[in-house]
Amino acid sequence: MAKQIILAAHFPGVNNTTVWSDPAAGSQIAFDSFVRLAQTAERGKFDFFFLAEGLRLREQRGLIHDLDVVGRPDTLTVLAGLAAVTTHLGLAGTLNATFHEAYELARQLATLDHLSGGRAAWNVVTSSGPFFGENFRRGGFLDHSQRYERAGEFIDTARELWDSWADYAPDRDSGVFADTGTFAHTGPQFTIEGRFGVPRSPQGHPVILQAGDSDSGRELAAAKADAIFSRHHQLEDGREFYRDVHARLARHGRDPNSLKIIPGVSFVLGETEADAQERAHHIRRQQVSPQTAILLLEQVWNRDLSSYDPDGPLPAEDPSGADETIIQGRAGQYPDRLATANEWRERAEQKNLSIRDLIIEVTGRQSFIGTPARVAEELNTYVQTDACDGFILVPHLTPGGLDDFVDTVVPLLQERGVFRTEYKTTTLRGHLGLA
Numbered sequence: 001m002a003k004q005i006i007l008a009a010h011f012p013g014v015n016n017t018t019v020w021s022d023p024a025a026g027s028q029i030a031f032d033s034f035v036r037l038a039q040t041a042e043r044g045k046f047d048f049f050f051l052a053e054g055l056r057l058r059e060q061r062g063l064i065h066d067l068d069v070v071g072r073p074d075t076l077t078v079l080a081g082l083a084a085v086t087t088h089l090g091l092a093g094t095l096n097a098t099f100h101e102a103y104e105l106a107r108q109l110a111t112l113d114h115l116s117g118g119r120a121a122w123n124v125v126t127s128s129g130p131f132f133g134e135n136f137r138r139g140g141f142l143d144h145s146q147r148y149e150r151a152g153e154f155i156d157t158a159r160e161l162w163d164s165w166a167d168y169a170p171d172r173d174s175g176v177f178a179d180t181g182t183f184a185h186t187g188p189q190f191t192i193e194g195r196f197g198v199p200r201s202p203q204g205h206p207v208i209l210q211a212g213d214s215d216s217g218r219e220l221a222a223a224k225a226d227a228i229f230s231r232h233h234q235l236e237d238g239r240e241f242y243r244d245v246h247a248r249l250a251r252h253g254r255d256p257n258s259l260k261i262i263p264g265v266s267f268v269l270g271e272t273e274a275d276a277q278e279r280a281h282h283i284r285r286q287q288v289s290p291q292t293a294i295l296l297l298e299q300v301w302n303r304d305l306s307s308y309d310p311d312g313p314l315p316a317e318d319p320s321g322a323d324e325t326i327i328q329g330r331a332g333q334y335p336d337r338l339a340t341a342n343e344w345r346e347r348a349e350q351k352n353l354s355i356r357d358l359i360i361e362v363t364g365r366q367s368f369i370g371t372p373a374r375v376a377e378e379l380n381t382y383v384q385t386d387a388c389d390g391f392i393l394v395p396h397l398t399p400g401g402l403d404d405f406v407d408t409v410v411p412l413l414q415e416r417g418v419f420r421t422e423y424k425t426t427t428l429r430g431h432l433g434l435a
């Protein structure tokens, strides 16, 4: 039988792809927007709804970054609200293992799993830099590798807490004082003991995703996660990532089906190929406004370029060599700024590109562009040839950006027999085929 495709809906909120200024865009923080996108995903029989986490909005030149000014509310609060207005859709939240505490988070996730009848998932991230930590009176807390050690111990501890209750129902007649929920964990990151206050939840263990991409991130996923939210959304790159992670999985003695690989992808649909390409081009210009083009260029040059014309040529001056980066709240993307600047200048000169044209070219083109038939075929090829197991779709418009996909692409995947026509399971573990 053909592999079944996993589909998830990302509510992107603040990031580089959301066009919050489009007249068709709604609020990025009102509950209605979350409900609308989640219910569309559930109408499409999606596996889960997905929220990223930003513990602090990005800042550049000391101000909140243009793309972040629409704000990002708290993940678990939103998911708890959505549990009440959906019935089958999984509810996945990105939550940081560096600054949260194991007891607190294990309790919140077990509670979400109860409220939703077994639909909770946790995307474990470690995040980067002291910038987030300052919010928690922990600026500079733990370096990269120690963050992964903490994340690993965090997951183990959460599972110990979840396992501290057996499947259990209190006995009304005898009024027992149950001896359950006791835990004691001693490790470098957590030394805690007591009783866990939440009885075993429907899934036992909420689903665990992992998003880091370094060697330590991949090892953590191969050792402990149920799924990976990956950034490898191109065919060959995806296959290589898939092979790498599966080799690690085998080394950990795990079943190949026990870890699902799900890249975040964007898409643009059109009635004809030309129509889709034209839309894609229009969306890219919306995503990279003249102002955003300068802000993104500044992240490579690492200096104030606000006096440059976005429709003019790239700066002749070289990037600043300063260690401190101009952008706060996002992992450094350009390890060698001068090399990147030279590469971009060469490209701009060859093709006669302005700053804005160049930024449009070098930052995130949409992953799947075409008619619904073509997009359905490509998505299926990715999954059947092990470039991934499914997709976390990132619409560029919130909350209506998934409507066309659900109306036109999902039925084609269903016709091919590679995507469910009805939910046959009630928990997220059930949907994903996980034990």
Ligand SMILES: Cc1cc2nc3c(=O)[nH]c(=O)nc-3n(C[C@H](O)[C@H](O)[C@H](O)COP(=O)(O)O)c2cc1C
Pocket: 051, 052, 053, 054, 055, 094, 096, 124, 125, 126, 127, 128, 211, 212, 213, 214, 215, 216, 217, 218, 229, 230, 231, 264, 331
């Ligand atoms: C696809 C993807 C999504 C991520 N999403 C988030 C997020 O929502 N919030 C966050 O704080 N970090 C996020 N991260 C950052 C990771 O937590 C991690 O800090 C970062 O990738 C550095 O770890 P690495 O070197 O293992 O990749 C994401 C990373 C990737 C690759």
